[in-house]
Amino acid sequence: MGTSQSSTGPNGGSPLVPPWADDQPEQPLSPPQRRRFAPFRESLGNAVSNGNKADFRKAIGHYARKASGGSSNAARRLGSVTQAGGGLFGTLAQIAMSSGEPYIDLARLTGLPCEMAISAIAQALTTQDGDSEKISAAINNALIEALDGIEIFDPQKITDDVIINTMIGYLTECIFIQMVMDSNKAWNKADTPSKAIHAETELRELIKVVVDKHMAPKLVGNIKNFPINQFINIERQVIIEVWQEWEAYE
Template sequence: MGTSQSHPGPGGKSSLVPPWADDQPQQPLPTPQSLRFKPFRQAFGNFVSTGNPSALKSALGHYARKSTGGRTTAARRLGNTVKAGAALYHTLTGGGSIADGDVAIDVGSLAGMPSEAAINSITQALTPSGGDSDKIRSAMNCALAEALDGVAIFDPNAITDDMIINTMIVYVSESIFLQVVQDAGQAWIKADTPSQAIAAENSLRELIKVEVDIHMAPMFSGNARSLTKSQIARIQRDVINAVWSEWEKYQ
C-alpha cells in the first residue's frame, strides 16, 4: 500500500515533541490534550475509505489543532528534519560543513557517477542516526530523485537555482507527508484495496506539496545559494508554521 502502514502510530499520552527531535528544547511545551489523535484518525480513516477531500481537510484540521499541539510545536517535532534540510541545502550549494558537528559531503567528488549512486551517497552522508532517520532518508531520496529526474550522470556544475529550490520544496513536503502518515497509524486500514490507499496517499502528498510550494518558493526571493544555516533553518520552520496555520482553519 505505498507508504501507508498498519502500525498504530504514537499514543495520546506520548510527548508532543520527543526530546531527540526537539531543536528548541529550552522552550516549554504545552500539555498534550487527552485522546488527541482520535478525531484526526477518525476523519482520516473516513478520507482513506471515501477519498472525500472534505474529510481530508477535516482530518488535517484536527491534526494541526489538537494532535500536534499547533504550528509552533509541529515545527519543533520536525526539528531533526529541519537540521538535516539545512545540511542538504548547504551540500547542494557547495557550502561544505555547516558546523556544530554536522556531516557534509563534497558534491564535487560525486561528479561523473550515475545519478542514482550520487543520490545514495548524499543521503547516506546526511541522514542522522536515531529517531526520524528513516523519514529523513526517504524525504531526501524523493527530493533529489525528482530534482535529477532524467539526468543519467551526476554533474554538480549543472545544479541550477531552480533545482535547489525545488529540492527543498519537495524535501519539506515529503517530510511533512511522512509525519502525517506515521501519525495516522491504523487509520490506513480503512482502505478496502491497495489502489484506494495509494490514491489517498497521492491526494495527501499533492495537497501538502502545493501548500509548501506556495509558502516556500517566495522565501528564496532570488537568493537560492547564499543562505546561512540559520536562515535556511528559519525558512523551513516558517513554512511548517504556515502550513499548520492553514490547516488549523480546516473544519
C-alpha cells in the first residue's frame, strides 16, 4: 500500500467509532477529545522524517491512548474488520456458516492462478461499508504473503500455518491501513521516496510484531475446528491486548 491519500483523514470531531463499524452499538460511546489526532500526527511526521524507531513507538503510543480512544473503542472501531476476518478464517478453514455454506467454496478456485483465486476470495468477503477498501486490500496483501511461491491455487495448500500467517497478516494490515488513513499529512514529511518506503516498512513491522505476539498463542490446537464466533472474539481480544501494550509506549 502506498502512503498517498485522497483525503486528509478524520478530524477531532469525527466519531470514535463510525456506525457501520461498531460491533457493540448498544454500548454508549464517550465523546471524542478535541485535537485527539494532533500528538499522533506530529510524532508520526517526525518519525517519517528522521526514520527514528523511538518516534514511531511514540506515535503508536499516542495513537493507542488518544487518537483511537483507547483499547475498547479500538476494538469497536475495527468491528467490520473482525467480522470480515471471521469470514476469511472460516473460508480458509472451510467451516460452514450459519446458513450451512461457506462464504466461498475454495474447491471452485482449484487450478486458477493464485492471484485470481486471491482476488475472488477478497471480493467475496469484503464488506459493503466505509471499511470495504481497507478490508479488501488487507485480505489481498495477507493472502499474497501467506501463499508466496504458490502459482496455482490448491486448497490442499491451506495448512494451519498458512491460516495463522494469513490471519496475523490480515489484522496487521488492517491496523496499518487505519493508522495511515488517520495520519493526515504526516507522510508529507518524507522528502524522498526511499524515506516514505522506509517509514511504511518500519510502521508495519512494529505493528506486526505485537499482533503476532498476542494472536499466535491463541491459535493453537486444531484451529480448523474453531467456531467462527470464537475466532472473531479472539480478534477482538488481540486488538484490546495490542492497544493495552501500545498505551505504555512513551
